[in-house]
Every structure is written in structure tokens, then in C-alpha cells.
Amino acid sequence: MDDADIILSLIMFCNINTLMTLYKINTRYRNILGNKYVLQLLTGKFSLRTVESFDEFVKEYKEYMLFILDKISLVYHKYLEFNYDTVVHLYVPKSQHFHCSDDIIIDVLLDGYDVQDIYITQLILDAFKNGDAIYNINDNLVLDIEKLGTGDYIKIKYDKDKLMDESMMVIPYQIVILQVDKVDKVESFMCDRSYIIVDALLSQVNISRKIKNDDLTINDILIATGILLLHDKSIINEGDGYKILKQNNNMIMLEPNINNNTDVLIDYID
Secondary structure: OOHHHHHHHHHHHOOHHHHHHHHHHOHHHHHHHOOHHHHHHHHHHOOOOOOOOHHHHHHHHHHHHHHHHHHHHOOOEOOOEOOOOOEEEEEOOOHHHEEEEOOOEEEEOOOOOOHHHHHHHHHHHHHHHHOOEEEEOOOOEOOOHHHOOOOOEEEEEOOHHHHHHHHOOEOOOOEEEEEOOOHHHOOOOOOOOOOEEEEOOOOEEEEEHHHHOOOOEHHHHHHHHHOOOOOOOOEOOOOOOOEEEEEOOOEEEEEOOOEOOOOOOOOOEO
16 A cells, blocks of 8 residues: 555544554554644644644644533533533633634634633634634624624524534543542442443542443543533533543543532523
């Protein structure tokens, strides 16, 4: 097989875990995957920013995966999944930083932002990029990002089918661990998926690729997080997303931003 056929196969058929394995075990594939032209094709396939090396590509993929996890967990329901309210309410931060790059890629200058501003800004930019419906306080559709002003209330209406597709994004880890504060939040819960294991002693839910015998996905993390919810009104992501507690090449430990208080329902991200 010549290099052109290999490149086509890599782009068409390989997910992130396959690419990482090939890069690790085979010199020929390592050289191909380090080629800037191939990296450009790969970043285009996964909707990532331009990178200069394969290691940078993997890092960018992991960051984007966590952003997608945080985004769709805002509207994920424990029982109804995405067949519920797929609207996110928020306020525009520091809109003077919005700008367009290369007439195609929507980007943002992050200087002067705090962490939450960056998160909200990414949600807005991602919505424009993906063609999600954005409405202002008068329920008028916003088509031009330049029309947004600092402090403006908006709501993003996500498409259910798009959310379902994004939830199948592959996780580039062998093990995902969800860590919570209290043991009693997980003691009484069972899961019918054998690869999702509740460890009440350590206050953890473990998700294993080895036991699943297939790649882990964002959907697996959402299902595992649902185990920690005490009732159907619990919030799977109160606005801050999943916090990374530790990670290595094979494992990532996350702390979900859940809220089991029935008296508090999220109306917007503040």
C-alpha cells in the first residue's frame, strides 16, 4: 500500500484511538501522521484548530472532546437524554473580543477573560460555527455575531440529532473515573452496563474500555454521570462543566458539576 492509500484510510476510517496506536507502534505511520499536510486533513476531519505536530493534534483533540462533553451535558437529561429541553440560556461576555478569522473560522481573543467568560464565549462561537439557532431576548433569531453586545441575554437551541452525533465522539482514554464528594451519592445506584462500575468506597464511578471491549464515548460519560443524580430534576452540569482532577495517557479523572438540589434549576450560565 502506498502512502496515498494509507493517508486516505487514515482520514476515512480511523478514529483517535486507532491513530494514536498506529503512531505509537509503527515508524511509517508515525512519519505519515507527523506530516503537516496529513495533520491539516485530520484537524479538518475532527473540526480542530491547526496544529504543527501529532502530539499537538492529540492534545487539541482531548481539549475539544472535553468542551463537547461540557456543552452537551448542559442539556442532557438522565432519563430522556436529548429528548428534553435542548436550550441553553446565557449572557454574552465582553463582546468586543469577538472577531472573524480568514472569513471562515470564528475565533476569539481571550486576553482579559476569566475562565467562565472563555467557556461561555466558546459556546457562542461553537453555536455560530455549527449553525445552531441563537435567539435574543425578544426571541428574534441572531444571524450576525457582530450584533451581540456585552451582557445581552441569548438562548441557544441545539438540534437533537446533532447532539446525539456529538455524544458518540470517541474518548482517547482507556479508563474514565468520575469522582464525587460523598459516598452516599453512589451507594444505592446500579448500572446495567458492566463497563460502568460504581465504587462506593472511593466515591467513584469507573468507565472501562477494556471491559466494554470498544471505544469509550462521551455518551458513556453522560450515562455514568446520570448514576450520580438522585432524581429526575437533578442537573448533570450546573454550568462549570467537568473538572479535570488528574490524567495520564490512559486515564482521566473528572469531577462532574452536578446539582442534586430540586429547588435549584439552571436557567442560565452566570
